[in-house]
Amino acid sequence: MLYSEKIQYFIEIVRHGSFSRSAKHLNVATSTVTKAVTNLEKELGQTLVKRLKSGVEMTPIGQDLYESVIESYLTIEQKLNAVKNKGSQKRNSLKIITTTGTMSLWLMPRLAAFQKKYPDITLRLQTTDDHVSLSKTDADVAILPTIDDPGAVIKKKLLSVSVKLAASKSYIAQYGEPKTKLDLKNHRLISFYQSKDLVRGNVDWHLQNEDGLLKPALIINSAICIYYAALLGYGIAPISKEFPIEGDLIEILPDEPQQEVDVFFITPKKRGGDNLINDLYSSLVEPIFTKTTLSITGD
Template identity: 30%
Template sequence: MDWDKLRIFHAVADAGSLTHAGDRLNLSQSAVSRQIRGLEESLNATLFHRHARGLILTEQGELLFDATRTMSKRLETASARIRDSEEGVFGELRVTTTTGFGTLWLAPRLAKLYEQYPNLKIDLMLEERVLDLPMREADVAIRMKEPSQADLIRKRLMTVQMRLYASRGYIDKTGWPETIEEISDHRLICQSLRSAQVGSASVLVQKLMTHNPKSLLTVNNYFGVLQGVLQDLGIGVLPDYVTEDFPDLVQVLPNEDTNGVPVYLAYPEELRHSQRVSAFRDFVQDEIITHRKHMKELGKI
């Protein structure tokens, strides 16, 4: 099968338009159309339905696009490995993690990584959806549970506790709750039970809700929960890694800690020798060691 035709087919399928694909490939629309026609003839199959708004893949086209997408990801991996320098760290590294961890812990520390490797480009993707690392949706993942995908190198980084926090200003106004039953005198700030979150946090929130909080503020990520707590709005359910950077937070009801949540770093086996991945992995591990040491000094672990 002609590689050039497959490359052009992939661009057309991805763009949904002969014109847009031609712009990407620096080819005329007629040249792109001829290549697609030739590919269809060689396969004796129709790959696109043509209509006024663009192109839609046929069933046969979908099968071929799945194959070219896999090929494209593999080529990207090979290209990344070739570009990795033994003497330096540069180029793009796509990192995925949860919105809470990425916003509250990782992003504030990236300045140190860029100081070490100024030519590195980080594409930080913050979402609860687990991206497919073997299919190169990302290069590295930091997740709140052990990855289940095959062919991944995984490293347990740390354990997170979900705890109850309030600001000193809020406690000064309302006083300390001594028992979980006293949550009925306070506003609870937490992630909605409909939001994607770690299981232990959900269990804690459900337990608190049985004691009828006086008021409730739900947010779909921990960054929003943190902002509510910092504004003296109530008692929030938050991961313990936020307290190092926000000394105004105080823990309340310490006996209501949850089970520990494991945090894992993972990347595809084929990126084992990537200098960029190694640099990022070592940076995160060093930052966690520093983080834990500082938390011990503060008496928070």
């Protein structure tokens, strides 16, 4: 087996996270992939991946090798696909990876123009709250605040999301209203994340305290569900500007500086000239003239 084929199998197990998933993607037996990577390790005299029950994990040497060859590999893969598809039917799908909040509140109302222009293109939308490396996914576009492989992508700012604190009147009646940020340590707080590793920007700024991170009473990785939890009186929550803070909800600490989270349109550098992706970006930055208002009611 040639070095190039062994390198291909190594790259695919990194991208898919396991021998079995990469074998399925390559349409070969799992034993073929396992043997190829094992032989590559023997020839190099180095261990490239750790075999875990849950999949594989790169060693430091494996990481160095992957970073050294991935860009060339993707270039070759792109050129081969271009030759393969030349003169044949164009692609029929486009995959976007983003967060649940961005998808439901911002992205969905803006897809109509693109779908009208490309009625035969299937848009595949996937949400995530994890770190994302585009080179390790099959996504064409990421609409996110951050990405794990910034040197290999093109980023264009799409929007800034303002995050304010809010709580229901019933919560304030029971627990009182905080007057300063220091008062938050005596309250029930709702958050997106479990740690200070803020993959989606500084959304949980209200947890930051001079003594460290405050412990949230409720952690929900969904903007809509956080809004709903605040309405139900579960605690003080970070609310995006797309949600109306009115009715039973009141803004908390309105004099505190608003937190802004920038969200970007992110594509692999090698796809910079892709007309379909460029048209998607253009359609998303066009102003829309209808506004969708989210209404959540309970019995």
